[in-house]
Amino acid sequence: MNTKGIVNFTPGPSQIYFTVEDHMRAAFKEGIPSLSHRTSEFERISQRATEGVKELLGVPVGFHVFFTSSATEIWERSIQNLVINKSLHYVNGAFSKRYFEIAAQLGKSPVKFEVPQGKGFSVIESIEQDVELIALTHNETSTGVSLPMNFVHSFKEKYKDALIVVDSVSSIPYPQYDFSKIDSLFFSVQKGFGLLFPPYCNTPKKIRHRKHPTCWEFIYWVKYVKIFCEGEFKSSERKQNIKQLFYTRH
Numbered sequence: 001m002n003t004k005g006i007v008n009f010t011p012g013p014s015q016i017y018f019t020v021e022d023h024m025r026a027a028f029k030e031g032i033p034s035l036s037h038r039t040s041e042f043e044r045i046s047q048r049a050t051e052g053v054k055e056l057l058g059v060p061v062g063f064h065v066f067f068t069s070s071a072t073e074i075w076e077r078s079i080q081n082l083v084i085n086k087s088l089h090y091v092n093g094a095f096s097k098r099y100f101e102i103a104a105q106l107g108k109s110p111v112k113f114e115v116p117q118g119k120g121f122s123v124i125e126s127i128e129q130d131v132e133l134i135a136l137t138h139n140e141t142s143t144g145v146s147l148p149m150n151f152v153h154s155f156k157e158k159y160k161d162a163l164i165v166v167d168s169v170s171s172i173p174y175p176q177y178d179f180s181k182i183d184s185l186f187f188s189v190q191k192g193f194g195l196l197f198p199p200y201c202n203t204p205k206k207i208r209h210r211k212h213p214t215c216w217e218f219i220y221w222v223k224y225v226k227i228f229c230e231g232e233f234k235s236s237e238r239k240q241n242i243k244q245l246f247y248t249r250h
């Protein structure tokens with residue numbers, strides 16, 4: 001299929017950025033994909049990728065950047081780590097619905113506001129009580145409907161105790177987030193970025209307040225911080241993603 005020139009915010013196919021091929025060739029020529037993740041060279045690559053993401057998106061001090069395997073992993077990890085009982089989901093298509101379903105499958109008691117496919121949200125209708133996490137999908141990829149930024153940013157004031165988690169998988173790097181109004185943002189690069197592989201980034205801020213004994217998966221949240229912020233490269237799982245992002249940005 002000829003996908004040349006197709007740029008969209010729905011499931012695709014989507015045109016990769018025109019310089020990606022050259023970056024990939026350069027990376028292979030220099031042996032980057034075979035580089036050990038325990039080397040200082042790889043640490044430098046990871047650090048530059050992290051700094052690049054922070055600079056590009058204006059991520060302020062106090063947020064961490066993680067590179068994970070997929071958005072599905074973040075759906076699961078965020079619910080496992082940050083919710084004891086109740087998350088609130090704004091559902092308007094397949095992806096926002098899947099986040100809600102995962103919360104239910106993980107034994108939580110999620111609630112949702114749902115509108116038909118093709119529709120969006122623009123105002124907070126009513127305030128749900130005891131919500132620990134609010135899940136917003138900035139661009140619902142299944143329909144291409146985006147939430148207005150002032151809507152995304154309006155939750156913080158109304159829900160003082162809830163974490164605002166935004167799925168921006170298919171819209172980053174286009175929206176400009178006010179990080180004082182959200183707690184966590186995750187995205188991929190194979191959509192709006194126009195790259196090949198899907199490194200995901202997540203910027204949770206208040207995670208330390210959400211440690212709770214029933215949830216062993218919290219270990220992984222802490223582990224992410226250790227791996228990506230404190231240079232503990234004991235796992236090779238995510239190194240290809242980081243290398244790829246690095247090579248496409250430099």
Ligand SMILES: Cc1ncc(COP(=O)(O)O)c(C=O)c1O
Binds near residue numbers: 069141170188198
């Ligand atoms: C908005 C949104 N969220 C989550 C996902 C899931 O991503 P993954 O397939 O990498 O788990 C996608 C995938 O297209 C998506 O578009």
